[in-house]
Amino acid sequence: MQSPPSSERPERALKSVFTSLPSHISPALAPQSDNADPESDFNLHEPEPRRQPPASLISPAFTPPATPGNATPNPNREPRGIPVDTSKSTEQGPQLVETLPEVFCAVRARIPTVTGSEMFLHLYQNNVDNKEHLAIVFGSAIRSKSLDAPRPGETEMDRMIRGAYVGRLHPGRTNSRIEEIKQDAGVQSAQAAPLVRIHSECYTGETVWSSRCDCGSQLDEAARLMSVPSNARTGGVIIYLRQEGRGIGLGEKLKAYNLQDLGNDTYEANLLLRHPADARSYGLATAMLLDLGVDSCRLLTNNPDKLRAVEGPNREVVVTERVPMIPLAWKTGGKQGVRSEEVEKYLSTKIEKFGHLLSRGE
Numbered sequence: 464m465q466s467p468p469s470s471e472r473p474e475r476a477l478k479s480v481f482t483s484l485p486s487h488i489s490p491a492l493a494p495q496s497d498n499a500d501p502e503s504d505f506n507l508h509e510p511e512p513r514r515q516p517p518a519s520l521i522s523p524a525f526t527p528p529a530t531p532g533n534a535t536p537n538p539n540r541e542p543r544g545i546p547v548d549t550s551k552s553t554e555q556g557p558q559l560v561e562t563l564p565e566v567f568c569a570v571r572a573r574i575p576t577v578t579g580s581e582m583f584l585h586l587y588q589n590n591v592d593n594k595e596h597l598a599i600v601f602g603s604a605i606r607s608k609s610l611d612a613p614r615p616g617e618t619e620m621d622r623m624i625r626g627a628y629v630g631r632l633h634p635g636r637t638n639s640r641i642e643e644i645k646q647d648a649g650v651q652s653a654q655a656a657p658l659v660r661i662h663s664e665c666y667t668g669e670t671v672w673s674s675r676c677d678c679g680s681q682l683d684e685a686a687r688l689m690s691v692p693s694n695a696r697t698g699g700v701i702i703y704l705r706q707e708g709r710g711i712g713l714g715e716k717l718k719a720y721n722l723q724d725l726g727n728d729t730y731e732a733n734l735l736l737r738h739p740a741d742a743r744s745y746g747l748a749t750a751m752l753l754d755l756g757v758d759s760c761r762l763l764t765n766n767p768d769k770l771r772a773v774e775g776p777n778r779e780v781v782v783t784e785r786v787p788m789i790p791l792a793w794k795t796g797g798k799q800g801v802r803s804e805e806v807e808k809y810l811s812t813k814i815e816k817f818g819h820l821l822s823r824g825e
């Protein structure tokens with residue numbers, strides 16, 4: 464069932480949630496008016512404010528993404544891309560940032576993974592928050608423009624230490640070979656659209672084994688798909704955004720979990736805490752993709768809001784295909800992935816209330 468556009472959903476849902484508030488929930492939690500509370504960390508109708516996030520939203524200093532899973536669930540049944548043309552969409556989409564943030568890749572390093580595949584971890588800084596957002600890049604042809612650009616006064620050793628080199632580092636190497644960087648950039652522009660996943664940080668699902676959601680196995684599966692030969696040819700990127708708990712932060716997400724144990728779903732729990740059902744934005748992802756030379760992509764997602772939001776306000780990045788993100792437990796008949804009563808409810812809520820493009824038969 465297609466749910467209403469995201470911009471209409473919160474208010475409508477608020478009414479039904481608050482008219483049926485259980486007696487143990489304080490009426491103080493209810494919003495004071497139809498508009499978002501000006502004191503609130505988030506406003507449903509305004510673009511994300513350009514200021515330092517409150518302390519409660521700052522994620523732990525570094526939450527490393529889980530290493531990719533090492534088994535192939537079903538190599539003969541990889542999800543097939545579905546062509547999309549978001550420019551023809553008549554539905555009201557998600558709220559978009561007006562201008563793209565500025566991003567800057569400070570450093571990258573080669574990371575060999577436990578599966579044997581290799582990726583380059585790119586650490587980004589930006590002008591809208593003080594978090595270290597990451598791009599996990601599969602394949603050597605996708606390169607960051609801001610990383611490769613020469614920096615004043617730097618030596619060849621400086622360049623190699625911050626990862627602005629081509630090929631591989633080895634003991635005794637003395638040159639980052641700037642000319643080859645330019646050649647690589649030319650090759651990149653001729654390539655087909657790479658597979659892209661925009662992943663939002665989930666400390667509970669990726670690090671401390673939570674079975675309330677399938678975020679950890681989604682991250683593993685995205686990394687696995689980027690390494691299969693058909694995708695390895697185009698290269699792949701996982702943009703890892705530090706917007707924990709759909710943007711409400713870890714502390715608030717833990718409160719939401721307690722509200723879920725009290726009988727609310729993930730959607731209602733956010734509203735009871737006076738947050739939007741989904742407080743994320745994707746302007747940083749768009750800007751990071753552009754910095755990586757990716758102006759069209761095949762996007763691995765079921766989330767219709769993400770599909771349009773990642774393109775940016777002026778369709779700076781075009782999504783040519785949507786590749787479904789099928790839960791690993793469904794795909795493998797429960798042999799891999801997350802299985803629990805909670806994750807089933809989490810997935811049902813995504814479909815029924817967030818309008819995710821996923822059905823039980825997949």
Ligand SMILES: Nc1nc2c(ncn2[C@@H]2O[C@H](COP(=O)(O)OP(=O)(O)OP(=O)(O)O)[C@@H](O)[C@H]2O)c(=O)[nH]1
Nearest residue numbers: 662663664665676706707708709719729764765766
């Ligand atoms: N507030 C809140 N956030 C949650 C909950 N469960 C998971 N999350 C967060 O949801 C985010 C994961 O969503 P994603 O997998 O990136 O994206 P999605 O909207 O589910 O869409 P897909 O691309 O189809 O997976 C992470 O930031 C998690 O921390 C929950 O119960 N409440």
